[in-house]
Every structure is written in structure tokens, then in C-alpha cells.
Amino acid sequence: MAKVKYYYDPDSLSYRKIETKKGKKIRNLALFFTAAAIAGAMGAIILLNLNIINTPKELALERENKQLKLNFQLLNKDMSQLEEVVSYLEDKDNNIYRVYFEADPIPDNQRTAGFGGVNRYSNLEGYDNSEMIIEARTRMDILKKRISIQSKSLDEIVHLAEDKEEFLEKIPAIQPVRNEDLKRMASGYGWRSDPFTKARKFHYGMDFSAKTGTPIYATGDGVVARADNRATGFGNHIRIDHGYGYLSIYAHLSKYNVRKGQKVKRGDIIGYVGNTGRSRGPHLHYEVWKDDERINPMNFYYGSLTEEEFDAMLKASSLENQSLD
Template sequence: MSKVKYYYDSENLAYKRIKTKKRKKFGYILLFLLSSALFGFLGLVLLINTPFFETPKDKLLTSELENMKLNYKLLNKKVDLMSEVLTAIEDRDNNIYRIYFNTSPITDEERKAGFGGVNRYKSLEGYINSELVMNTTRRIDVLTKELVIQSKSLDEITKLAKQKEKLLAAIPAIQPVKNEDLKRMASGFGYRNDPFTKIRKFHYGMDFTAKSGTPIFATGDGVVLKADNSLSGYGNHIEISHGYGYVTLYAHLSKYNCRKGQKVKRGDIIGYVGSTGRSEAPHLHYEVIQNGKKINPMNFYYGSISAEEYIAISKLANQENQSLD
């Protein structure tokens, strides 16, 4: 039952009942109903967004979303670890491998080129956690590009290493006659007295005295260019091309143990000491030629003698005595 309201009529000195118009009463009722509906709707929205009113589908989606976040977090940790490992490889590549093989390092600009300009991740925008997905995808793309570049670089290093291995095997790095077979190192590279004319002239090789028939060894891998006596004064001699501009010559041999065109390895017996040609006594005259220029063979004995032996031989080779050819 609604309350009855009155007002005081001062003219009649009496209280009179207030009568509400029907239109106004209807407006109040409508306003009340609208307000109730609005508050009810807001309350429903709030309740729906609380965990107490989640549907099974909502719970599944929430679980999948949390699982995705965890997976992306773990993925980013793996990317961090891979990036650290790749950085270490890149550092060794630039500062060890490429320096050793005398090759220019790869710059950071080259390693990370190709990721500016166009927004290649536009299709990933507008989703829940888009920034997380885009950031992870971007990092993986950069890492993939760097891995491709590093892989190509290591292929290049492998190729250089194989070439270096061949170069190291080809360089004339040992004495052509074993130390125990030598009587002495008779004459070195430089000005010496000619044994026949007694005139001081330049001696372009090294003379090793040994008994006739002492084995002579190829000082590096190569191919036999000559095994004949076509050069005046050298008698029976052998020339070996080692590639990379290197040629070695072995003169005054008693006999050969190789033929023209034959491939030889360092340490192979190619002939035997003798005294053929312009020779005063049994010995081996040995020369090293690089790019057409005759150079001191003493610089190439690092593969067969100790430091003490090198010093002793060097002292003998530097004496301006008489050569044997």
C-alpha cells in the first residue's frame, strides 16, 4: 500500500491530500524499470567476467592461452641460448678462422641485413598477445638468417682449410737428405768460390755431401716436371712442381727413382746422390724456386730438423767457403 501524502492549505487552515497525476506516476515506474534493467545488465556483465561463472569453453580457452604464453616463454629462452651459441661461433669465425686463413671478417651489417623496411609481420597484428607472437617470430627470423650466413661462412672456411692443407703439404718443408746420411753441409745459398774457376759467384742452392747412392727425398707433394740431364752443369737432375708457385730442383744424381709426370708425396725417394754434371765430389745440389725466383732453401727446413740442428746448419751454410758445383 502506497503512502498517502498531504499538504497544508493556509487559506482553509486544513490539510489536503496530494494527488499524483497518472502520467507522472507512469514515468516514475518506467524510470524505475529502466534503471533496474541497466543495473541488472551491468551486474550480469561483471558476473560473466568473474571465474565463478566461466563456461567449460571459456575455461578451455583460458587454459590454452596460458599454455601458449608458457610455450612462447620457453621458446624465447631457447632462442636466447641459440643466439649466445651463434654469437660465440661468429666471434671465432671472424677473429680466429678468418684471420688464420687471411680472409676478411663478415660485418654485423652483412649478418643482419634484410630485416628493415616492409612490415613483414602485419598479418600477426590484431590478435590477443600479438606483440609476444610478433617479437618471437621476428627473433627466430633474424636467428635463421644469421645461421644461413654462418653456415655459408663455415663452408667457405672448410674450402680454405682444404686448400691450406694442400698448400702445407706442397711447400718444400724438409731436407732432401736425412741428417744421419750426411757427411756435412758443404755450401749454402749466397756468394761462394767456384770450385773450377775459383771466381766468387752467387750459389743459388745448397750442397749436401753424402755417399753416392744415398736416397734423396721429395721435400713436398708435387708432380715431376723433369727427370733428365737437359740443364747444363746440373748432370742428372729432377725438377718437381709443387703448385702455389713452388718448384724444387735436385742435381748431380747418380740415378732416378721417378719419371716425368709422376705424382710424388713429401718423403718419397725420388733419386740417389751422385756426382754427375759439373760436380767436384758426390753431393746433392738442392734449389727452391718460388714464382720463378730462386730463394734460400734454409727457410724451408721446419718440417725435419730441430731448432738446434737448424742453427748448426745455418752457421755452416753462411760460411763463404767453396761450393761443390
């Protein structure tokens, strides 16, 4: 119940009841609510500008922004782990794979180079988090480039490995006469005494002394280029073209076990020891050629000799004795 208000009337020396006119009361109420609305609006504007409180939309955007920053942190962590893995692969690629297959290493500045020219990320500028976004995008692009380069390098290594496997099968790699069939390794590569003239002469192959009819083995895969007796001093001889510039010669044979144009595999019997041509006794004269030059066959026995057998063979072949042809 509203309180009744009085005022003192000095004329009548008594208290009289205050009568509020209805229109005035309504006007006072209107003024009060107007002032309250203005004060509320001003307070809201001040609070919003001071960032003391946020609208629901702003709160939602703030949560979304925090989530995006968290996702960027996780992305950067994942990229760091990928960069470590790629760096490990690049190191093995340069220092093991490419070295083994005789390929030039890929320079680090080529693997990790950025992108020159126009600004690739101009469309990402002008935002609150532009710097963070551009940094992440740059790292990702460089990482993608490194992975692409590494992928191409591994494709090259696979191709080289396949070629290397074929190469290793073809080049001469075993002794043409088995140790158990040998009488002795009669003469090696180098200066020797000619058995006919006794003059000092360079011997371009190795002589293996063995009984007539002892099997002779192809030292690597290849194609028989010649099987005849039309080479001066060699008598019956065989030449095998191994590819990659390699050729092997087997001379003074008693008979052939292959013909010209025939494909042979390492370890196939291609002929038998004899004493034909310019020879002082039954033996095999064996030569290895590379790019039309004769080289020391001692470098091509890694596929059939133990370390001790190789050392013994090396010692015997280095003696400057008399050759058999």
C-alpha cells in the first residue's frame, strides 16, 4: 500500500495531504524510465567497448579462435615430427644409398630451398593471425617439396639398384678354374719372362696350370662373342661380352662347350683346358678387359675365394716368374 504524504500549511497551522495529479505522476514515471534506459544503454556501450563482457556471438568466435590456435599448435608439432623423419631419410639417402650406388648427393640447400618470385601468401595477409598462418603454410610447402625430392631420389635409387643387380651378375667375379682342379697358379698379371724368348715381357692375363680337359667356367653372365682359333697365340679361345664395357678371354682350350652368340651364366662350363696355340703346357690363359683395355684379373675373384685363398693367390700372382704363353 502506497504511503500517504503530508505537508505543513502555515496559513491553517495544520498538516494537509499531498494530492499528486495523475498526469504529473505518469510524466514522472516516463521520465524515470527514459533516464533509466539512457543510463542502461550508455552503460552497455561502455562495458562492450571496455571488453569487460562479450556478446554470445563474440564468445562463440573467441572459442573458435582458441580452437584454431590449438589446431595450429598440433599442426606445428606434427610438422616438426615429419621434418625429423624426412631429415633422417635425407641423411641416409645422401650418405648411404647414393654413395653405394655412385650417385651424387643432393645438396641441402636444394632440398630445403624456399620459393622465390612473387609473394605466394599475399591472400593470407591482413588477418589477426596472418603471421602464424603464413609461417605454418611456408613450412608445409617446404616440407612437401622435400618429400617430393626425396621420393624422386628413392625412385632413382631403385632404378640404380636394379641396374646394379644386373651389373653385379654380369661382371667377372669368380675364378675360371676351380681351386681343387688346379695344379698351381702359374703366372700372374705383370712383367714376366717369356717362355720362348726368355725376354722380360708384360703378361696381360693370369695362367692357371691344370690337366688337359679340366672344366673352364664363365666368370660372369654374358654372350659368347667369339669361339675360334683365329687369334694369334691364343689357339682355341673364347671371348665373352659381359656388357658394361667388360670382356673376358679364355685361351689355349682343348675344346669348346659353347658357340658364338650363345648366352651364358656365371658358373656355366664353356670349355676345357688345353695346350693349343703359343703354349708351354696345359693351362688356361685368362684375361679381363674393360673399355678395350686389359686390366688385372686379380680384382675379380671376390665371388669364389675366401680371404685366405685370395691372399695366397695375390702373393703367387705377384711373383715375377716365367709365364706359360
